[in-house]
Amino acid sequence: MRILFTTFAARSHMYAQVPLAWALRSAGHDVRIAGQPDLADDITRTGLTAVPLGQPLDQAADAATIDDRALEPETAADPHAVDMTTWTEILDIAETSPDRLTPDYTQGVFAAYAPLIFRYFSWEMTDDLVDYARWWQPDLIIWDTLTYAGPIAALASGAAHARLLFGLDLVGGMRRHHLAGLRNRPEVLRDDPMSEWLGWALADHGLSFTEEVVTGQWTIDPVPDSLALPTDGLRVPVRYVPYNGPSVLPEWLLEPPKRPRVCVTFGVSNQEVFGRDRSSVGDIIRTVATLDIEVVAALHPAQVAKLGGDVPDNVRVVNFVPLDALLPTCAAVISHGGAGTSQTALAHGVPQIFLPCMIWDSERKAQRMEEYGAALRVADVDDVSAAELRALLVRILEDPSFAERAARLRDEVIATPAPGDIVPVLERLTALHRRPSPLAVR
Numbered sequence: 001m002r003i004l005f006t007t008f009a010a011r012s013h014m015y016a017q018v019p020l021a022w023a024l025r026s027a028g029h030d031v032r033i034a035g036q037p038d039l040a041d042d043i044t045r046t047g048l049t050a051v052p053l054g055q056p057l058d059q060a061a062d063a064a065t066i067d068d069r070a071l072e073p074e075t076a077a078d079p080h081a082v083d084m085t086t087w088t089e090i091l092d093i094a095e096t097s098p099d100r101l102t103p104d105y106t107q108g109v110f111a112a113y114a115p116l117i118f119r120y121f122s123w124e125m126t127d128d129l130v131d132y133a134r135w136w137q138p139d140l141i142i143w144d145t146l147t148y149a150g151p152i153a154a155l156a157s158g159a160a161h162a163r164l165l166f167g168l169d170l171v172g173g174m175r176r177h178h179l180a181g182l183r184n185r186p187e188v189l190r191d192d193p194m195s196e197w198l199g200w201a202l203a204d205h206g207l208s209f210t211e212e213v214v215t216g217q218w219t220i221d222p223v224p225d226s227l228a229l230p231t232d233g234l235r236v237p238v239r240y241v242p243y244n245g246p247s248v249l250p251e252w253l254l255e256p257p258k259r260p261r262v263c264v265t266f267g268v269s270n271q272e273v274f275g276r277d278r279s280s281v282g283d284i285i286r287t288v289a290t291l292d293i294e295v296v297a298a299l300h301p302a303q304v305a306k307l308g309g310d311v312p313d314n315v316r317v318v319n320f321v322p323l324d325a326l327l328p329t330c331a332a333v334i335s336h337g338g339a340g341t342s343q344t345a346l347a348h349g350v351p352q353i354f355l356p357c358m359i360w361d362s363e364r365k366a367q368r369m370e371e372y373g374a375a376l377r378v379a380d381v382d383d384v385s386a387a388e389l390r391a392l393l394v395r396i397l398e399d400p401s402f403a404e405r406a407a408r409l410r411d412e413v414i415a416t417p418a419p420g421d422i423v424p425v426l427e428r429l430t431a432l433h434r435r436p437s438p439l440a441v442r
Helices: 011-015 018-026 037-044 059-071 084-090 103-136 149-157 170-183 193-203 269-274 281-288 301-307 323-329 339-348 362-372 386-398 400-415 419-433
Strands: 002-006 030-035 049-052 140-144 160-164 218-221 235-237 261-265 294-298 315-318 332-335 352-354 375-377
Touching: 002 018, 002 103, 002 149, 011 037, 011 339, 018 030, 018 419, 030 037, 030 103, 037 049, 103 149, 103 170, 103 193, 140 149, 149 160, 149 193, 160 419, 218 419, 235 419, 261 281, 261 323, 281 294, 281 301, 281 386, 294 323, 323 339, 332 339, 332 386, 339 352, 339 362, 339 400, 352 362, 352 386, 362 375, 375 386, 375 400
Parallel strands: 002 030, 002 140, 030 049, 140 160, 160 218, 218 235, 261 294, 261 332, 294 315, 332 352, 352 375
Antiparallel strands: none
16 A cells, blocks of 8 residues: 555654654555645655755744744733633643533634634645545545644545544544534534634635545554553554654663662654743752752753753763663653653653643643542642652652552553554554545546
8 A cells, every 4th residue: 555644744643653664665555745845854864764844844933933023022011912821721622521522622623723722733734645645546645633634635636534542532522522512502602713714725625525534534542551541433442652753772771770760851843843841940859959860861952052061960861762672671761741742751661750741732731640640740830849849759659559550650661562462453544534536536
């Protein structure tokens, strides 16, 4: 088969696709990954074929522009100005409380996310992806859950298509509530921002909206059943296999730690997208270093620069270390809850402390893992005290129940079919859903 993966230009999102892409390639299929040009080098470093489309998606520059506007005096003085944190609290796509999930609320979420978030990530490459898919004629398109150019190109080319999640299925969960709410409303009040937005996009290519464009013909989900959100539609579970990119194992990691080892990392998302962290990384490191532990701080170069020379003796600062090799040696990991870090910790049964950021599912994931008993989270990430963080880490290290619950999740991950195991499933589903395209150029 010809299989086209597609994602917007975020390295962490592409990394989430690599294990399945290689499983399909190893099974003899022709596999390519399409994204904006600024992702092409990262794709080729995985050994897979890149298809650069559209214009570069420079998220860091866009975020800096937003920050600059926020700092302007006239903006700062505006009592009606709403920052991103407040906006996501008002309309949170990760909301799960039945009391809040009214039809008006779910409509508001999609009215905000469709034109502001989903459109931003892949709109400018949609036409190019449609043209490429009509020319190459893939049998299957596997798309990142935020990259709606994927299902549009699938409908245009006749390809079967599936979402590949990188975390909790927030779109599927919110969509389930929204459609249920619409069914109980008079037809005149059944506004659906997603079908309107996607309907316009599809009409540009001579196509009509179908619900499968929102959540795929099926969904490939790497989240363990115990943590996954309830959704509608066909779900294909897959084991999360960590991929950290090209790496060399450092010599110090070959020796077992002499004291409990704690990893502190805040991934690449905050720095590469927002260029900042919500909490002081230096304060966090100095706080946890007061315990009799070994701290490995895996930080972005910008975070390292802010530390200066003020680093405690029991702290090892590294710009990069493959988490798949580091975390099995750790007693705990402290992070913002990014997909790569949290999923890798899950795969290795490592208890977690979350300082959730505003990115996607980090807050909801922290809540679900805390309820499960495998993690703890700070009360307010914008106002973290040294005493609170230290107390959380002491609990994680001294209470064996956290390690036991994390190990139970690890066992659940291991019991889930590996990427290679679901290849026959994807082949069968593709055969069921693939259809000839009357608009193919070949």
